[in-house]
Amino acid sequence: MAGAGTTPDDPYIGRGFVRADGPAKVTGAALYVDDVRPRGCLYGATVRSPVARGRLKGLRRDPDFDWTDVVIATAADVPGENVIALMTDDQPVLAHDELRHVTEPVALVAAPTRDRALAAARHVEVLYEALEPLFDPLKAADNPIRIFGDDNIFSRLEMVHGDGLDGMAQAEAAGARLVRGSYAVGLQEQLYIEPQGMIAQPREDGGLTIFGSMQCPYYIVKALKRVLGHDRLNVVQAVTGGGFGGKEEYPSMVAAHAAVLALKTGRPIKLIYRRDEDLQATTKRHPAFMTYTTAVDPASGRILAADVDLLFDGGAYNTLSPVVLSRAILHALGPYAVPHARLNARMVATHTPPNGAFRGFGAPQVMFAAERHLDRVARAMGFDPVALRRTNLYRDGDVTPSGQRLFDVASLEVLDRALAAAEAPLPPSMVATRPGGGQAAGRRKAGRGLAIAWHGCGFTGNGEAALAGEADVSIDGHHVLIHTASTDIGQGTDSIFPAIVADVLGVDVQRVHNAPHDTADVPDSGPTVASRTAMVVGRVVEQAAHSLLDALRAEAQWPGAEDADFDTLLERRPSDAPLRVRARYEDAGAEWDPETYRGDAYPTYGWSCVVVDVEVDTDTGEVLYRRLVQATDVGKALNPVLAAGQLEGGALQGLGYATSEAVVLDDRGAMRNNRLTNYIIPTALDAPPMETILVEYPFAGGPFGAKGIGEIPHDVPAPAVAAAIEDATGAVLDRLPMTPEAVLDALEARETPAETPGAAR
Amino acid sequence: MMTSAAPVHTPADLADALALRAAHPAAWLLAGGTDIMVYLEAHAIDPPAFIDLWGLPELRGVDSRGDHIRVGACADYTTLIDDPAVRAHLPPLVEAARTVGARQIQNRGTIGGNIANASPAGDTMPVLLALDAVLELQSAARGLRAVPLADFYTGYKRTVMAPDELIAAVRIPKPAKADRLHFRKVGTRLAQSISKVVLGGRLRLDGDTVTEARLGWGSVAATPVRSPKAEAALVGQALSPSTIEAAVAALDGDITPIDDVRSTAGYRVRVAGRILRSWLESLRG
Known part of the structure; x- marks a missing residue:
């Protein structure tokens, strides 16, 4: 007899079980x-x-x-x-x-x-x-044309870590070299x-x-x-x-x-x-202007101090912009330990359509800047970009700018595993013949780029404790229903939650379903955002399933019920009365001060390394993707097929952010290229062969150790592409998107005779 | 919403189609619909009627006839890609057809529709210009007349086609064995892509010397165009680095690109010169 919380011999979690929503979507039965x-x-x-x-x-x-x-x-x-x-x-x-x-x-x-x-x-x-109207975010603050409040600033954040700018001065006095760079990113459309x-x-x-x-x-x-x-x-x-x-x-x-x-x-x-x-x-990803100054030890390559200024354009209304800015400043230094830092961030108003939530939520912007800045340091000071990253990556026990001490840091493992995979030849099954759009091969240069991300999973700080998300599990005849407000938007919630419950109860997953997400029925488990659904709500669902077993045992009046399995308990229920149990998010005791931005910014972090191989057409500035390897810490892959799908889809969206997704505005701030034919997302033909390595550093607070993975794959494909273009051609691009027009400009700047070839690798 | 209340006339044969064309000069000819459906969705057109040519076998075949290949106006791109004669004699046309939209569009879009739509960004016209393609225009009143594609366009989305005419076929001379052929589309991505610059090229070499040059361009002017100045800079010259630079320099006088939502005039001018230079340099071996 199976005991409390045991799983069948062959649990669903960790296997590529079939998506619950697949058949209806494939056959057209699904009702949008x-x-x-x-x-x-x-x-x-x-x-x-x-x-x-x-x-x-x-x-x-x-x-x-x-x-x-x-x-x-x-x-x-x-x-x-x-x-x-x-x-x-x-x-x-x-x-x-x-x-x-x-x-x-x-x-x-x-x-x-x-x-x-x-x-x-x-x-x-x-x-x-x-x-x-006022369009220029750089001129928005304190502009006499008023949009919001008395200074056009939706929100402002400042963080001081270690000795802040004094640390910078001390490092400089001790011989550190200052490297300064500015980076910018444009709008991006979600394009559901x-x-x-x-x-x-x-x-x-x-x-x-x-x-x-x-x-x-x-x-x-x-x-x-x-x-x-x-x-x-x-x-x-x-x-x-x-x-x-x-x-x-x-x-x-x-x-x-x-x-x-x-x-x-x-x-x-x-x-x-x-x-x-x-x-x-509708909303888009916020444009951002970012300036980084770092003090770097010329011998070791250690980043000793950083001064970061972030300016985000919120558009005409505030929407969720303050939360975007919060995530931006907390991720701004990338996955690197820096003992002293000052970070300033402002979200300003302009007379453009409001910007809002988009996968990554401020992180892709700042991690483009952070990774490009590290490449600038490598270029300026003669370091190997990979070695420079290895020197500065977070390790166990390091402290983040908010004062959070990190454990179970997967940074070095994702780097090593991605590099090892990228060094191996492309698996033969992935070598595709490509029509290629008629390009002549003669003027192509190949290059490789690498970038590393960290991403805080779930809400910032005490957000989860404040929300205290709830989930119910109920009996419906022979079936089990899960009641949450956590929607399936293609990422797999309707498949993951039933698998979690099926494994806790030891039943066939076909008997477990997400109830319709109707607020007349489901409790508020929180929004489906912030890489929190599988990790945070999934854990509450897991606890609700345990509570269901407990409730069945409590109502059982027969001997041995405490060791009986779910089906036996169900069969021998004393009545057909409805049974529904609720679980609530249990705070693990995170400490966070929203006033000072000190404390545990996130319950845990995911880690990812992306390696991109490109060919740059030097006649046209076109960037052709040849291979993408990512190694990503997912805690525990609840469903490895779905997890890899999330990571690959996110990476492709990141490649679009890198080179093709330009939002062109007219003189009223209206998107001119508002058609699928001219807002250019990558097609299957543009996508490179992808190799996705799932690294598992379990998070004790997630179901079966799972972390959130929805956003991290979008964080650093773009800087990896920029590094690959630089490796191939020497051209340096510090703005997104790196359209062929922008790449050609950068290539022509290199073609002046004063330049010397040779690229950081 | 792709809705139109306009009637759709479905002719039984080509003669019927020509009669309908004469009777309804304001009606739009409908073949694969790959442009018209987009226009309808954007409320860009409001035709009083359509004449559906899709089902007419007279307009669909591909025939290899001695020194040329005759392609029916309603031959779709997939047919071009698969046709043995087109593959053997006109490989750049196959290449161009492969870059149109994606498979679904290639199954519906037609060569005649591409030509008649008269977009400066059309993918097949630069190749057809380089190959000296000739259009068969047909009407009930005047029968058949042959118009070189190079003379077909008179301005942005304007052609010499009379309101009672339709394109029946495209005659494409088979290139000489020694002709060097080229197709290059610079698009926005590798599929579902509208061009930023397209080059179709044909160069005849006698030893080192260029004896004939045809350069067809897309997305660099109000219509698909040839570049006579660049062609003239090549003909009679040895294909030397200085000849190539002269042709690239002359190209500036041939093309008049604009800034639009896909790219900039400056990018198009530079890229046109660069892809021309690269192709010509590759011919020097």
Whole structure:
């Protein structure tokens, strides 16, 4: 007889079990929000600001358009507060006074068909008095043109570690060399394949059901309580076609709009964004300008002190920007031990569409700067870039800038294993013949680059303790249901949680399911963000499964029940009464002071090393990817196939960030290349053969030792590519994206005779 | 939303299609639809009607006829890629077809549609210009006339095609054995990519001396263009480094690229010169 918490002989965890969502998605049976059409449904569309900044004067309906079956809603129709509740209350549901960015929602229309709704929206003219906009984030702070507060700064953070700048002065006096560099990154679009979409359906009690594409059902509950002025609502996640952070906070806006129209019309409203609209109106990754000065010991290569300045562009509204800035400053030095540092970070406002959550959440920006800066140090002082990294990487017992002492650090292992794999020939099964787009091979130069990431898993500081996320497990006949708000957005939550519970209970995973993510049923397990779902919520789910066994044993009145297995307990239940148990996040006692930014910034960290091989076409600046090796510490691979998929997908998104994903804005701040044909994400043909090494340094706080892995793969492909381009050609690129145009400029700068060839490797 | 309330006329044969074309001069010709569906989605066009040519066998075949290959206007890219005669005689056209969109687009997109759409960024036209391709334009009223592709475009998205005409076929002379052929597309990525610069090249060499030069370009002017000044700089000259530099320098007078959402005029000018230089240098062996 199996005992408490034992697993079957062949547990699911650690194996490549089949995805729960796979069959329905492959056969087309899965219902995305646009596949659903409630009876009596009207279609919504959004009227948006045509200018970056202006005083709203009203709306003008085209008198030649047939308005008979069209309903228009404005800010006056918002029943509660006209605000999207997030960090601050600066963003309205619908603009009512000042227009603060192009594409800002101004009005809504509803009509019986989508074509009619879209046509009606095109025939509503926004009347405004144009005001001078502020676009340049470098000129935003204290600019007389005011967007936010009295200085246009959404948030500001400062950290002093060790002796701060005094440490820098002491190091310089002792002979350390100062190396200074500036780095910049642009916008990046999440590009989930399914655009934003929501249905708002009136309920009989006068409330609403919200159904749609989302990561975080309880964010929408929180936002809509204020918009509606009451809490008679439930939020249900539809099958969701990708999020990457883009469906963290923005769905609250779409849901609020659908809700306003549903209340005004008394009918269900379906509001689905067009792709071009989605690209222009929704959040992107924050652009950043980053300056690093480091004091480096010329003999050892040790970084003795650092001074870092970060400037992030938040766009017109605050959204989640302060949290992005927090993660940025905490990751800014990369995975390297630096005894003295001062770090300054500011998030400023501009009259551009708001930026928001995107996989990595501030970390990819700063780790591009940190890794490029290390390459600059290597170049300036004659160090081998790999040896320089090895010298400075965190080791067990080292202390981070927030004062957190690190243990079980996988930094050296991921470096060594990635290097070893990259030195071996490409496995024959991965050698592909490539059509190649007609390129002549003659002008290509090959190179290799390497970069290393660390990534804090879960919420920052005491975030998890403050949230105290909950999960339920219940009996449903012969089956077991898991109730959480943790959505599956393609990453595998609906597969991972059942496997965890199946192993705890010792049952077939086919009998365990995630219940629909409906806030009428599921407790608030927190948002599906921050590499926290498998690690943090997965642990709560694991505990809930144990609690279920405990509850079954407690109700059993027969001898030996304490040693009986789940099925026996189920079979011999004294009644058919419903049984549902709840578990709550248990704080491991992390110490964190949000005022001083001192303490345990994250429960644990993941570590990753990426090695990229490229060929640079020296005629055109095109970068062709030939191979990508990554070794990543995942704690424990709950499902190695899904884990590798996360890491490979994230790395490819990182390659897009590196060389192709440029957001081109017009003179109003509107995205010009708002089509899949000209916002260039990599295709399968652009992707290199990838080798993914799963390193397992277990985290005691995660289920079976698992760490969060959702974000880390996006962190350092870009700096690895920059290093590879430098290795191949000598051209130095310190800005993203490194488009062919930018690479060609850098190559031509090298072609001047004064330059000497030769690259750091 | 790709919706249009416009009627779609489906001709039974080519004569029927020409009659419909004459009767509905404002109607759009529909073949694979790979451009039209995008325009509809973007509300960029609002045609009163469509004439669907996709099902007409007269427009679909590929025939190797003596000194040329005749490609039906509705031959899709996959057909070009797979056709033995095209593969044997026109390898740069195969290369170009392989870079159009991805497989799904290659199965639907047609060579005639690519030509008639008249985008300066079309992938096949630079190659067809280099190969001296001739279009068969056909109408019910005037029958068939032959127009060299080099004379077909009159301005941005404008052609000499009359409102009652359609492209029936493309005649492509078979290059001489000694002709050196080239295709180079500089795109935004390796698939689903619209070009930044495209070069189709054909050079005839007598020993060291260039006796004939054809350079077709895409995305460097308002239409697909040849570069007569660069061609002239090559013809009659030995393919020496100085000849190559002269051709590259002359190219500046041939092309007039612009800044657009995909790239910049400056990048296109520099890259056009660089890929031309690289190709010519590779021919020096």
